[in-house]
Every structure is written in structure tokens, then in C-alpha cells.
Amino acid sequence: MPFKPVILWTDSLVFLLVLIVLVTIWYVRNHEYLLAPWRRVGHSTSGMSALTVLLVFITIGLLDTLHFRPALQHTNNHGERVYSVEVLSVLDIVLTPLRTNVEKTYSAPLATHLYTKETIDRPDGNQIRTFARLEFGGAHLQNPASDRLTDIAWRTATGAVLGLLVWCGLHALLCLSMARRSDRNFAQCFQSIWRRSTEIPWHAILITLAIVSVLIGITTLLAMQYHVLGTDKVGQDVLYLSLKSIRIALIIGTLTTLIMLPFALLLGITAGYFRGWIDDVIQYIYTTLNSIPSVLLIAATVLMMQVYIETHPEMFETIASRADIRLLFLCIILGITSWTSLCRLLRGETLKLREMEYIQAAHAFGVSHWRIISRHILPNVMYIVLIATVMDFSGLVLAEAVLSYVGVGVDPSMISFGTMINAARLEMAREPMVWWALLAAFLFMFTLVLCANLFADAVQKALDPRVRTYQSHDNQSKGNIPAAATTHQAAATQASVSPVTAVTVNRPPRQS
Numbered sequence: 001m002p003f004k005p006v007i008l009w010t011d012s013l014v015f016l017l018v019l020i021v022l023v024t025i026w027y028v029r030n031h032e033y034l035l036a037p038w039r040r041v042g043h044s045t046s047g048m049s050a051l052t053v054l055l056v057f058i059t060i061g062l063l064d065t066l067h068f069r070p071a072l073q074h075t076n077n078h079g080e081r082v083y084s085v086e087v088l089s090v091l092d093i094v095l096t097p098l099r100t101n102v103e104k105t106y107s108a109p110l111a112t113h114l115y116t117k118e119t120i121d122r123p124d125g126n127q128i129r130t131f132a133r134l135e136f137g138g139a140h141l142q143n144p145a146s147d148r149l150t151d152i153a154w155r156t157a158t159g160a161v162l163g164l165l166v167w168c169g170l171h172a173l174l175c176l177s178m179a180r181r182s183d184r185n186f187a188q189c190f191q192s193i194w195r196r197s198t199e200i201p202w203h204a205i206l207i208t209l210a211i212v213s214v215l216i217g218i219t220t221l222l223a224m225q226y227h228v229l230g231t232d233k234v235g236q237d238v239l240y241l242s243l244k245s246i247r248i249a250l251i252i253g254t255l256t257t258l259i260m261l262p263f264a265l266l267l268g269i270t271a272g273y274f275r276g277w278i279d280d281v282i283q284y285i286y287t288t289l290n291s292i293p294s295v296l297l298i299a300a301t302v303l304m305m306q307v308y309i310e311t312h313p314e315m316f317e318t319i320a321s322r323a324d325i326r327l328l329f330l331c332i333i334l335g336i337t338s339w340t341s342l343c344r345l346l347r348g349e350t351l352k353l354r355e356m357e358y359i360q361a362a363h364a365f366g367v368s369h370w371r372i373i374s375r376h377i378l379p380n381v382m383y384i385v386l387i388a389t390v391m392d393f394s395g396l397v398l399a400e401a402v403l404s405y406v407g408v409g410v411d412p413s414m415i416s417f418g419t420m421i422n423a424a425r426l427e428m429a430r431e432p433m434v435w436w437a438l439l440a441a442f443l444f445m446f447t448l449v450l451c452a453n454l455f456a457d458a459v460q461k462a463l464d465p466r467v468r469t470y471q472s473h474d475n476q477s478k479g480n481i482p483a484a485a486t487t488h489q490a491a492a493t494q495a496s497v498s499p500v501t502a503v504t505v506n507r508p509p510r511q512s
Contacts, residue, residue, distance in 0.1 A: 002070070002071050003068040003069060003070050003071060003083075004068060004069040004071070004083045005067070005068050006067040006068055006069055006087050006318075006320075006321075007067070008067060008087075008320065008321060008324040009324055009325060009328045010065075010251050010255065010324050010327055010328055010331075011065050011066075011067060011324075013255055013258075013328075014061075014062070014065050014251065014254075014255075015065075017254060017255070017258065018062070037383075037462055037463055038462070039199075040461075040462035040463075041458050041459055041462040042199070042200045042201075043199065043200070043201070043462070044201070044457075044458035044461065044462065045201040045204040046204075046454045046457070046458065047454060047455050047457065047458020047459070047462075048200065048201050048204055048205050048208075048458075049201075049204045049205065049207070049208040049454070050450070050451040050452070050453075050454035050455045050458070051451075051455050051458075052205050052208045052209060052212070053208060053212065053447065053451045054448075054451045054452065054455060056212055057246050057250065057448055057451075058250065060091065060243055060246045060247070061246050061247040061250040061251075063089065063090045063091040063094065064089045064090070064091040064092075064243075064244060064246070064247040065089065065247060066089055066090040067087050067088065067089050067320070068087070068088060068089075069083040069084050069085070069086065069087055069088070069318075070083065070084050070086070070088060071083050071084070072084055085317075085318050085319075086318075087318050087319075087320035087321075091243065091244070091247075095240055095243065097223065097224065098223060098237040098239060098240035098243075099237075099240055101135075101136035101137075101227075101237065102231075102234070102235040102236055102237075103134050103135055103136065103137065103227070103231045103235035104118075104132075104135075104235050105231070105233060105234070105235055106230070106231060106232065106233060106235075106427075106434055107134055107137055107227055107230055107231045107235075108230050108436065109227065109228060109229050109230040109238075109436050110137075110148075110152060110222065110226045110227070110228065111134065111137060111138070111226075111227070111230065112133060112134055112137055112138030112141060112144035112148055112226075113131040113132060113133055113134060113144070114131050114132050114133075114134065115131075115230075115432065115434065116131075116432075117129050117130055117131055118130075118131075118132050120132055134227075136227075137225070137226050137227045137231075138151075138225060138226055139225070140225055151225075152222065152226070155218070155221040155222050155224075155225070156218050156221075156222065158221055159214075159217035159218035159219070159220060159221035159222065160214045160217060160218055161217075162217040162221070163210075163213035163214040163215070163216060163217025163218065164210065164213065164214060164217075166213050166217070167206070167209055167210045167213040167214075170206075170209060170213075171206055174193075174202065174206070175189040175190050175193070178192075178193075193206065219239070223237075223239060227239070229242065229436055229437075229440045230434075230436040230437070232423065232427075232434075232437055233423070233427070233434075238420075238436060238437050238440045239440070241415050241420055241437075241440075242420070242440045242441065242444045244415040245415050245416045245417045245419075245420060245441070245444065246444070246448070248327070248400065248410060248414060248415070248416035248417070249397045249400065249416070249417060249445065249448060251327065251331065252327075252330070252331060252334070252396050252397060252399070252400040253392075253393040253394070253396045253397050253452075254393070255328075255331040255335075256331045256334040256335045256338065256396050257335070257389050257392055257393060257396065258335075259331060259332055259334075259335025259336070260334075260335040260336075260338050260339040260342065260392070261339075261342075261385065261389070263335075263336070263339040263343065264339040264340075264342035264343040264346060264385075265346065265378075265385070267282045267285070267286070267339075267343050268282075268342065268343040268344070268345070268346025268347045268350065268381075269346055269347075269350050269373060269377055269378065269381065270282065271283065271343075271347045271350075272346065272347040272348065272349070272350025272351040272353075272354065273350050273354055273369070273372075273373060273377060274369075275351070279347070282343075282347075283347075286339075286340040286343055286344065289337065289340055290340050294337045294338075295403070295406070295408070297333070297337055298330075298333050298334065298337065298403060298408060299406075299408040301329070301333045302326070302329070302330060302333070302408045302409075303408070305325075305326060305329045306326065309322055309325065309326065319413055320413075322411070323410070323411035323413050323414045326410065326411045327410050327411070327414065330400075330403070330409065330410060334396060334399065338392065338396070341388075342384075342385070342388045342392070345384055345388065346381055346384060346385075349380075349381050349384055350377055350381065353376070353377055353380055353381070354377070358376065359372060359376055359377075362376065383460075383463040386459055386463065387456060387459060387460045387463070390452060390455060390456035390459055391452075391453070391456045393452050393456075394448075394449040394452040394453055394456075397417075397445065397448060397449055397452075398445070398449065400416060400417070400418050401416075401417045401418040401421055401441075401445065402418070403418060404416055404417075404418020404419050404421070404422055405418050405421050405422045405425070407422070417441045417444065417445045420437055420438075420440070420441040421438060421441050423437065424437040424438035424441070
């Protein structure tokens with residue numbers, strides 16, 4: 001076998017999370033009252049554009065989660081194949097040119113020479129101090145001074161055209177799929193998309209896909225011969241480091257949230273429903289936990305874990321497994337220290353819900369506490385959980401960057417946005433200043449966090465039945481539907497489809 005599969009702890013949790021998401025999607029699709037709110041999420045133009053970009057990030061993260069150890073050329077004394085101690089991923093194979101084309105030291109984006117001068121021996125025996133040519137960046141150019149800009153422009157234009165061709169293919173597939181599911185032809189589906197008369201804002205999704213496809217096409221062609229975002233101190237490609245950091249950001253954001261949810265749900269609903277001394281104890285717990293500086297608690301836990309790892313090296317076969325267990329414990333400690341705010345929100349919502357008439361009627365009929373919590377309380381607080389989960393994702397991504405910056409985050413051998421920013425700290429103070437590593441980490445992290453926040457905003461609006469999320473562009477232009485009427489119509493429709501959500505909304509009485 002040319003490789004040996006490797007499943008790290010975080011890999012197994014990611015696979016489990018993907019399985020849970022797929023099962024949840026299948027379950028929601030078979031229950032109309034659960035599917036209706038998510039259809040409203042699909043009405044948001046900004047939310048669907050953000051989700052498109054998030055899917056690109058998720059795809060990169062999943063490719064970086066499939067790990068293996070490549071086989072070496074020789075065998076051991078028993079004739080068995082020997083595998084490398086280096087753990088690679090599918091993303092590493094896709095980005096092999098970026099991973100292997102390592103320069104001596106710093107080089108600016110799209111440069112052909114090093115960023116600093118060095119002493120070079122000339123053929124005549126003399127020495128000269130100048131900017132040396134890069135070994136890989138622009139190595140195909142005979143005369144970089146005159147040919148570089150022309151070559152970059154040609155590759156940029158060609159990459160944009162290729163990206164647009166791929167986008168046209170995706171656009172055609174979408175129109176064909178819509179035509180097969182309806183009684184319209186290809187041209188009618190095309191017109192409905194760009195007239196914005198479809199329920200899902202396909203025009204916004206396609207525009208976002210066009211931008212992403214063009215950027216990927218341009219970056220791919222340029223990365224074949226240049227370092228698009230430059231190189232760092234040891235000559236590694238900054239674009240490669242940025243793409244590798246996406247997996248760590250996604251793991252910190254998702255696994256930490258999953259670890260946090262059981263604490264928040266159990267303690268928050270229990271405190272609000274039972275009240276009394278139970279509520280006092282739970283409030284004391286999360287108030288005490290909030291009084292401890294989270295950075296100090298995380299630092300103490302990570303340092304203790306680091307001591308245990310260093311004193312038991314026989315437990316880890318590779319450096320990647322040792323770094324992965326530290327990442328897992330970082331997610332655990334972040335989850336344990338970040339459940340308090342969601343717990344407080346759930347407690348307050350449960351205190352309100354337990355006084356509703358249908359809850360009091362359930363008590364009068366002798367319904368058990370567990371059945372009331374599972375059938376009435378929990379479904380009506382899930383919108384808070386969903387919104388808080390997506391909003392906390394962006395905060396946790398930023399938290400990893402801060403913790404890695406101060407040295408108590410992920411293992412230094414791991415590539416993350418925090419380690420990139422930490423490495424750029426000294427680079428900003430040198431002369432000449434190296435700015436591209438920090439800029440690359442900022443742009444990727446900013447895009448990820450912004451898309452997560454926009455999608456969270458779409459989810460929040462979709463779960464409020466009083467907000468109208470869809471109106472045909474033709475009706476808007478003709479003015480056939482009054483705004484007030486459409487708002488009440490959307491709320492009434494949502495109430496008829498999703499009774500669980502409708503009970504939490506206080507609507508004004510209908511005017512005769």
C-alpha cells in the first residue's frame with residue numbers, strides 16, 4: 001500500500017460531526033415543520049452568499065482532515081514496507097508545489113528575488129551584495145526585470161477566463177437541474193434566476209461563485225510559477241500556510257461549540273425550569289467560573305497538558321499526533337470555559353416559557369418534567385442555541401488567534417492563524433518590514449469570521465416568523481403586495497407550518 005491512513009483524534013470528531021450533520025439534514029427534510037424555518041434561511045441574499053464562501057472553507061478543511069503517512073522506498077528486515085513519520089493530508093498533495101517549493105528566506109508577493117540582500121560570488125571571483133534570484137519564484141523567466149509584469153498579466157487574464165468557464169459550467173448545470181424539476185425550459189430557468197424571481201437567491205450565489213472561481217483560477221495559474229503571497233522567514237509559501245490554517249480555525253470553532261452545548265443546555269434549562277436552590281447552585285457555578293480570567297485558566301490547563309505530553313513521549317508515534325492531542329484539549333478547555341453566556345440566555349428564556357399557559361396546562365394534566373422539557377421547552381429554545389452557536393464560532397476563531405499569539409494556543413508545530421500572527425510580530429519590527437504574512441492571516445480570518453456572522457444573521461432573521469424573508473422581484477417592482485399584508489401573511493404561514501415557533505411570538509390582534 002503506497003500510504004498508511006492516519007486518523008487523529010480531531011479527525012475522528014470531525015468525521016462524527018459530518019455524519020451528525022448529514023443525519024440531521026435527512027431528518028429535517030422529512031419533517032416539514034422543521035424544514036420551513038431553514039427554507040427561510042435560503043431567502044437571505046447575504047446569508048446564501050456567505051454560506052457559499054463558507055462551503056469553500058469547509059471543503060478545504062475536510063481535505064486537510066484526510067491524513068496519511070506516505071510509504072518509503074525501502075523495507076525493514078522482515079520485508080515489510082516502511083512508512084514515513086511525516087503525516088500528510090490530501091490538501092498537502094493538492095498543494096504539493098506550494099509545500100515543496102521552499103526558498104531561502106523572505107520574498108515579497110509575486111517577487112522573483114529575495115527580499116533581503118546577500119553576498120554572491122561572481123564568476124570572475126569577486127563578490128557582490130545584491131538581491132539574489134529565487135530558486136522557484138519566477139524561475140522560468142529569462143529576464144525578470146522586463147518579463148515579470150507581462151507574465152503576471154497574462155497568467156491573471158488566463159486564470160480569470162478559466163475561472164469564468166468553470167462558472168459557466170456550474171451555471172448551466174444549475175439551469176438544467178431547475179428545468180428537470182419543473183415544467184420550464186433552460187431559457188426560462190436562466191431568466192428566472194437573473195430576474196430574481198426564484199425563492200432561493202440563485203443570482204447572489206452565482207455572483208459569489210463567479211468571484212470565487214475567478215480568484216481560484218488566477219491564484220492557481222500564478223501559484224504555478226510564483227509565490228502569490230510571498231514567503232516567510234524559512235522560505236515557506238504564505239499561501240500554503242494560510243490554506244493549512246483553515247482546518248485549525250474550523251476545528252476550534254466547531255468542536256469547541258459541540259463541547260460547550262451539553263453544559264449550556266443541561267444547566268441553563270435546569271436552572272430556569274426547576275428554580276429554587278437548583279437555580280442558585282447553577283448561578284453560583286457560572287458566576288464563579290466567569291470571575292476567573294479565562295486566559296489564565298486556559299494557560300494553566302494547556303501548560304499542565306504540555307508537561308504530561310513531554311513526560312510521556314512513548315504515547316505518541318508522530319509529532320502530528322502529539323500536536324493533535326494538545327489541540328483537542330484546547331478545544332475541551334475552551335468549551336468548558338465558554339458555556340456560561342449561553343447558559344444564562346437559556347435560563348432566562350426557560351423562566352419565561354415555564355409560565356406559558358400550555359406549560360401550566362401540561363403540569364395540571366400530570367405530564368412529567370422530562371416530557372415537558374423535551375417536547376415544549378427544548379424546541380422553543382433551539383433558536384437561541386442556533387444563533388449563539390454560529391455567533392460563537394467567529395469568537396472562538398479569534399480566541400485561537402489570541403491564545404496562539406500569547407503562546408498558550410495550538411502546538412507551535414501546527415500551522416494556524418494564531419501562529420502566523422505570532423511569527424509576524426517580530427517581522428513587522430524589522431527593516432525592511434515584512435507585512436504580507438500578517439496581511440494574509442488577517443484577510444483569510446476576516447473572510448471566515450465575516451461569512452460566519454452574515455450566515456448567523458440570516459439564521460436569526462429566518463427563525464423570527466414576523467420578518468418577511470422572501471418576496472418575488474416581480475411583485476416588488478409591480479407593487480402588487482402591500483408591505484404590511486405580506487408581513488402578516490408570512491407570519492401566518494410560518495405559524496401554520498411551525499407551531500413550536502409560533503407559541504413564542506406575541507402577535508398583535510388581527511384588525512377587522
